[in-house]
Amino acid sequence: MQGFRNFLRGTGGKILLAAIILPFIISAFYGYFTGGGGGDVVARVEGNDIYRAVVDDRVQRxxxxxxxxSPELDPQLLDNFINPGMVLQGMVNNVLVLTAASDAGMVISDEQAGRTILQIPEFHDQNGRFSQQQFDRTVRTMGQTPSGYMSLLRDEMLMNQFRAGYEDTAFGLPYELEDLRRLGEQRRDISYIRISAESLVPEFDISDEQVEAFYHSTPEDFIRPPEYQLEYIDLSRSAYLDDVQLTEEQLREEYEVREQMFRNVAEQQERRRVSHILLTGGDDMLARAEALREQIVGGAExxxxAREHSDDAASASxxxxxxxVGRGDLPASLDQVAFTLEEGEVSQPIATDDGVHLLVVTSINRRTLPTFDAMRDEIEEELKVARAEMRLSEDVRQLEELAxxxxxxxxxxxxxxxSLQKTPFFPLGxxxxxxxxxxxxxxxSDRxxxxxxxxxxxxxxxxxxxxxxxxxGSRPEEEIPLVxxxxxxxRHLALAAAQARLDELAAEGEAALAEGADLARLAGLWRQDVISAENLERGGSQPETELVERVFRLPRPAADSQPAVQIVRMGNGDLAAISLDSVRDGNPQGLTAAQRAAALGQLGELAGAASFRQVVTLLREEGDVRIYNERLMGEIED
Structure with missing residues (x-):
């Protein structure tokens, strides 16, 4: 089963995931990037313009x-991988998918989008409930309006629904699973010979005359390009943070300010569990209320x-x-009293137009601010960052003017x-x-x-x-001395001679194989040892990934015949001769019912992804898509 998983997760699977998933990840909420904008139009898809500025913005995001x-990623590698051309392809795909979904009559209602928004954690308050205020604030920090965000969310949901129609309806068939298990868990035994060019280098003695002849024959290869040295001023927030010093008194003052702000907010958000007794009718309402209050103070429940005397039928039972209740939920006269009572305290009789009330607060939900000691480090960090940012902002403004x-x-x-810093001399490349x-x-690049x-x-x-x-400073282009x-x-000439020798050995080997030589005879001809490797599995890395890939490209040897020998040149130029000695297929029946169901599910996912890829390819072929590649040539601001 593990071998089958490895097969599904191998190179083919990775290519499939990259081709299908990545374009839709990098361009989610496509409408954000096609609406409005300015500058160069880099693509026009089904009448929708995509602008260079919004492509650049998406690349940066x-x-x-x-x-x-993944902070460990090489920034230069990341910048090369996530480039405007790739991101634009994803955005084009999304426009095509959304258009196809709309043409098919698919619709996402405001109610559906609204229910989705209610479930998004970023829009919840500290109690885990949806907060309109939090929603508005978060959306606006994204550069959106609430209505614009809702529209974009509908588009995103519509694209997901369209994609799910293909991906979620695909399935794997039992015979496909059996074939894949035979291949995915197949094991192969080989014998091989390997000769590296590096191992032949010592055989070649390169003379001074050869070196000098090569040097003078290609003088353009031995030119040192111009070199430059930069001086620069570097302002960074981290340096300013190190200079910010705060006293204990300043930290406590900040805590007191926050405490007062928190208290004001907490009072507004405070909620209390309240019960009441309502007495109506008759001139003795106040007297009866006083009598009931005395009973309660005396220990009555x-x-x-309330069940016996309250005239509020809805709450008496x-x-x-x-x-x-929160502040403002009760009528003003009751609200004022309810939020002055201590927990468990019974109010004095309260006369209102409805009658006379007795209130009791049975519990109080009130947020409390952590202690100063608990918040000290957080306050110190935030104050340092704020002051560092302030100083940095001022110095950056001044630096821009002075420069x-x-x-x-x-x-x-x-x-x-x-300090004015300097780099070593370096070529631009x-x-x-x-x-x-x-x-x-x-x-x-500015001359x-x-x-x-x-x-x-x-x-x-x-x-x-x-x-x-x-x-x-700069140094002009100059010739690199021979020394x-x-x-x-x-070394270059010796490696070239070694590669030429490998070509000769390959030709000699092919001629020997044509005459019926086996691997042992070839080993004698090349003066190399035969190496055996057993139980190689598809996608494995032992003895070497490229060698394993080559082995699994070889045809299965015919029964009762001598294994065929194949001579190949590896990616690094090495010479190899491989004999596929035996092949053992995986067991297509060796799965429990649960494993079989899981494996068929995996096949279904792959089939669904492949199906949707075909749909996107068809949309690209038949859709009205114009991409202006010449407008994507320049680099973007990082």
């Missing part, structure tokens, strides 16, 4: 989300007296219980009281230090900056970090 989820006004960065650095930042590389005529504009690197750079590259050339 996707990169940021992935960085937060409020609920029993419940012992006078009105339930949990524009001055010819170099000396005066800005002195004015701000920061191999940036180091601050120059490796994508935003800095883009700044260097005036690259040639050292002026400072760059303010560059935001993210995470509260800002820099201004200037080219402090510096002699060893590299000699």
């Amino acid at each position: 996707t990169r940021l989300a992935l960085r937060q989820q 409020f609920a029993e007296l 419940l012992g006078g219980v009105l339930g949990l 524009f006004e001055h010819a170099d960065l000396s005066v800005p650095a002195e004015t701000l009281g920061v 191999q940036p180091v230090d601050i120059a490796a930042e994508p935003a800095v590389r883009r700044a260097l 005036a900056v690259l040639e050292g005529e002026r400072n760059s504009a303010l560059i935001e690197l993210g995470q509260g970090r800002y820099v201004v750079v200037r080219v402090a 510096e590259v002699r060893e590299d050339i000699a």
Whole structure:
């Protein structure tokens, strides 16, 4: 069963997931990016324009989300992977799917979208209930209006419904499962010979004459490109945080401010469980109420007296219980009294137009602020960040002005009281230090900056970090002396000779196989040992992933015949000869009923994904899609 899982999770499965799932993850809520916008139209899909600015925005949001989820990811690799072209493809797919769903008459009502919004945790208050105020605030921080968000949510739900119509209705058949188990859990035994070019390098003695001849034959390969050195001012929030010092008195003052604010909010949100006795009719209502109050104070049960004497039929049978109420839920005269009583305290008789009431508060739900000691670290961190941000913001504003006004960065650095930092010399193709930042590389594409005529504009690197750079020095293109590259050339020539020798060995081996040679004879011809490997499984990494992949491409050997030998060149240029000695299929029947059901479910998921991929492909082929690739050529701001 594990082998079958490995098969489903192998290269084919990963490709399928990337092709189907990723475009829809990166472009969720497509309407957010196609509505409005400005600048270049980079695609027109079924009459809907997609703008470069919104594609760039989505790229940034996707990169940021992935960085937060996986901080260990190489930022440059991530930036190369999540690029405008890929994101645009996902957005185009979403427009096509939404259009197809609408054409099919599929609709998501406001009520359906509303019920979904009620379940989204980001819109809940601290008690876990939906909060309109929290919803409005959260949506507006996303740059949306509540009605706009509702519209986008309907679109997203509609696309999911359309996709589910294909993915959730697919299924796997028993014969497909049997075939896949035979393949997925198949085991193969092999014998092989492996010769690496590296192992042949010592056989070739490269002379000085050969090295010099190669050096002079390709002089363009031995030119050191221009190199540049940057000086820069770096302002980061982390540095300002280290400088912020707070006293204990300042922390306590902040706590007191928060405590008062919290108390005001808590009072407004306080809820009390209240019961009452209502007396109506007659001139002795007050006297009767006083008598009942004396009984209660004397130990009588409020609920029993309510059942016996209260004229409020709705609550009398419940012992006078009105339930949990907040401020303003009761009439003003009762509300004022209810929220002054202590828990368990009975009110004085309250005369109203309805009659005379006695109230009792049976419980009070009141939020309490954690103690100063419990909140001290949080308060200190928040105050430090706020003060650091304030100072950073002011210095960033000043740096931007100074860098524009001055010819170099000396005066800005002195004015701000920061050190002027420098990078080592580097070629543009191999940036180091601050120059490796994508935003800095883009700044260097400005000829005036690259040639050292002026400072760059303010560059935001993210995470509260800002820099201004200037080219402090440059070195022109120059020829690399032979002495510096002699060893590299000699190794290059030796490897080339080794690869040529491998070509000769491959040809000799093919000729020997044509004459009926087996692997043992080939091993003698190549003067190599035969290596055996048993129980190789599909997708395995032993003895080597590429070798295993090659082995599972070989045809099954015919029964009662000598295993065929195949000569292959590996991806790194190595030479190998492989003999597939035996093949053992997996057991298609070796599953319990539960395992069989789970495996068929997995097949159904793969079939559903494949089905939906075909639908998207068809929509792309038949839809009105125009993509303007030339408008996606420039890099985006990081």
